[in-house]
Amino acid sequence: MWLDLARLALRFLLAGAAAGGAALAGVLPAHLVQAQAWNPASGGWAPPPSLHESPDAVLSSTIPWSTVDLPHARARSTVSTAAQADAPPEVWWYRLRVPGEALAATPQGTRLYIPRWQTVGTVAVYADGHLVWQSHGSRVWNSFNRPVWVDLAGHAAPGVPLEVHVRMANLPGVGGALSSVWAGPAEALWPGWRLRSLLQTDLVAYLRGAYLVLGVFALAVWLVRRGRGEAGYLLFFLLSVGHLLATLFYLVDAEGFGVPDEWFSWLTLVGSLGSSACSFFLLCRMLGRGYPRLARAVVAYCGLVALAALPLWDLRHEAMLPLLRLALFPPALVVLCVAALGAWRERSWSSVLLAGAVALSFPLAVHDLAMQRYRISIEHIYLTPYVYMGVFTMFLLVGFTRYHRALEVAEQANAVQAERLAAQELQLRETHELLRAAEREQTLLHERQRLMREMHDGVGSSLMSALRLVETAPAAPVDVAQVLRECIDDLKISIDSLEPVNADLLALLAGLRYRLGLRLEGAGLVMHWQVDDLPPLPWLDAQNALHVLRILQEILTNILKHSGATEIVLSTAEAVWPPPEGGGDGTRGVQVCIRDNGRPFSPPASEALAPARRGLPNVHSRALALGAHCTWSTSDGAQAQGSTFTLWLPLHKQG
Structure with a gap:
């Protein structure tokens, strides 16, 4: 139900973009939803440079064209033999007629816009009998997810109907699909083409880059704090790398990545398996629970599948891609069970959302697998990359929640520590005041003792000397006044010493x-x-x-x-x-x-x-x-x- 609503919303969005562009251009583009198809008996991989040079004699009036609706898909088999994989391609031609009223002259010219094509092979587009676009690079990992945008300058005259041919050569038995086609002023078609390019490739690339940056940051944190039980940062980095590898084939352009087809297919498979394994271990770590036997089973399964899919065994990936995708379901199912069990035990909003995001990945993965098998319209958007983003975001959200809890615990600990520190400071201040009071009393006592000693040695000694003279020699004249003056000088000097001299x-x-x-x-x-x-x-x-x-x-x-x-x-x-x-x-x-x-x-x-x-x-x-x-x-x-x-x-x- 909700998938149907999502498809309907996407159609309205794309149609709205096209309508808005048409309103700006003032001319309605042609939306071609029917074509004539023909499957010749012979063919080759390389498209001819023009229809006049085609060995299939496409321009002959005797060709038995059949009318088909667009999008048009031909059934795909799951497994083929090595002989079938090395056999000559199966060629299909599509003929479309663009009405003259859609080819009016505009400042930016006319364009041909194909939202999507898909096959294991090559595709070429001809306008007025001339080759105007063709796929390049790998026949397996081609630019199927990038909309075709062709400039018809020199091939389309204003107001004159135009005949367009699409040649699709593919491996026998793997089938192929072609979406509906748009033709008309660039001003009218640009919004729809730009929106579809954003949803199919550009946004996926932006999000992948952002999460890879976060993964590199997590790796740096792990390198600094390794050995302290921080393996979750390493798992987060490996998860970001695995997600990147798992979705690389959505981002392939005409230039490709320079990796052989078999190894590129194996890398995407290993990326998907690795992301499932990392998700399992990271989820167990976040929930604080370990499942040793299940962990060993997940690692063993992922290792065996990756080993069995190695190109060293001459396995033809191009003929069995959907089957390889089905091999990803068992580890993903384990991750779902662990997430659901964690949500049931913890009953927190973060664990419930995480389990919901993991559960959502299954119907969306089925949707994408159906698109690969041409079971549903190929004009839909592949949703698996965005499911990865959702699960990835949920991991970040749960990690942020736990980090926020840790901050709250740290703040509470700091508050308790601050209270204890304040109490200790108060106690220390009181002790300091007591020590200062004792020090003042000790200083006063020492000063009193010093003054007493000086008075005893100075004034007291002089008085005792005078008293001794008077008592021992009463007949001798004694200058008592002089003695008293000396005593007074001693006393004054003792008092003067108390004055600060700086x-x-x-x-x-x-x-x-x-x-x-x-x-x-x-x-x-x-x-x-x-x-x-x-x-x-x-x-x-x-x-x-x-x-x-x-x-x-x-x-x-x-x-x-x-x-x-x-x-x-x-x-x-x-x-x-x-x-x-x-x-x-x-x-x-x-x-x-x-x-x-x-x-x-x-x-x-x-x-x-x-x-x-x-x-x-x-x-x-x-x-x-x-x-x-x-x-x-x-x-x-x-x-x-x-x-x-x-x-x-x-x-x-x-x-």
């Missing part, structure tokens, strides 16, 4: 000058500053700044108490350590120099220091903590006067 040593020295300036002036000492710009010291934090201040405070206090100097010069500069001797390279740093004009001073060896004198050991220990170096030097000569203290500080503290 790695600027000069800012630190400026604070020291401010704190000790009044005290030095009160003692009659004049202090000169000769400072230059210095590079920043990244390591100069509060604790290290206090070490620097304590060292310089100790040196200035010793000068004040013991040297009797009247002038002090404090200078800064960039320097390297150790000092360059003989061109050697040292470590870059800065130095602070304090020079006085008092009594020269040379520090005693560390083991010679009195236990009560802790100033110089503190200087050395603090310099060691900074990674610094401190030296004392005096002027040479009999009139030597004054000492120079140098504190070298590195630009980058090691460790």
Whole structure:
């Protein structure tokens, strides 16, 4: 029922195209649905160059022409002997008369349009007794599926009836068929010819090319991901190649493919068998089920048929093409059963559609086989290529559905993972806040301990010294005010070390000058500053700044108490350590120099220091903590006067 509706729709479509073209041309073309046929007793494969040179004397008035309806088909046998296959051809002539009113003069001229012819042999078309078109190449795999489009320029006069002859030479017993014929203005016939060319060959070629591109892409994916259970991509590629080989004979043109007839027939057969086997394995993979015994049976059957059909055994394919096509039904039936069973078990729309597409291929294959056997009109369109497209599209659709499901599962997994990650980030943030709070508390504790230690060693030590002097020598005069000033200076220096100096040593020295300036002036000492710009010291934090201040405070206090100097010069500069001797390279740093004009001073060896004198050991220990170096030097000569203290500080503290 539905096949009849499809045929009716196609006829209306083609008729509509022809009518539309006729309306554009203004002249109705002639649709020839009757012809006169004649089967001469002799003939050859090659058509004569003209009817006057034909050995059949086609132009003779004594020929017993018989009237036939177009399309006209002659019965075809399934099997012939080798002798029949090598016998001379059977020749049939068709004579048609084109009315003069269909041959009006138009800008594009007149054309002869034959929708389809089919036989195992050759076909030639004559207009006004002259050869205007003939088939070329293979007699078996010829251009039967391509509409004939002949330019009648020079052979048809406007308004004059034209006689057209069609010569068909074929193998004995294989029969032949000729469709109805159109003749008239090119403008009127072009839409119908173009539409039929699209449906019979061009669209099939476009779709085959598109699916082969997808198959190559699947092959590339398999090559990248092989070994990961992705054999479905390889099966998809093999399926696309098999479909291409199985439908090549629909696309043969006058030039052919340059492959011998037997091997070309065998390739199309192997392509059909291979596509059925790949469809079976791909379907099993998509349904998640395996049928080992059935799989072995399918492979064995396809292999045996392909082996038996090899041209090596002198098998005459041209005489038994329909029989070879029947050999494709068993594996296709297995694919249908597997698809139907999968649809019954899964009950999903994709599996049902896939089973329906596979089931649809059977009546359409019967339709095409009937066309090959000339059981139905050859003006129909071969539908098997489009069934392949439908099944192929269903595989793509099912694959896309499964891919979409995989994406949804991946998205859900990503969402769950994102939630877990957010919870872990929150927990990590809370832990980080706790660690930062503990770190702040630890830092404050260390700072308190450092301040307590500095106050104990600085202010506390000074107060204890003053208390010891008062208690042990009450009769001696003690400058308590001076002691208290020193205690206050110690306290202020400890407080100043807490101020940020931003790695600027000069800012630190400026604070020291401010704190000790009044005290030095009160003692009659004049202090000169000769400072230059210095590079920043990244390591100069509060604790290290206090070490620097304590060292310089100790040196200035010793000068004040013991040297009797009247002038002090404090200078800064960039320097390297150790000092360059003989061109050697040292470590870059800065130095602070304090020079006085008092009594020269040379520090005693560390083991010679009195236990009560802790100033110089503190200087050395603090310099060691900074990674610094401190030296004392005096002027040479009999009139030597004054000492120079140098504190070298590195630009980058090691460790």
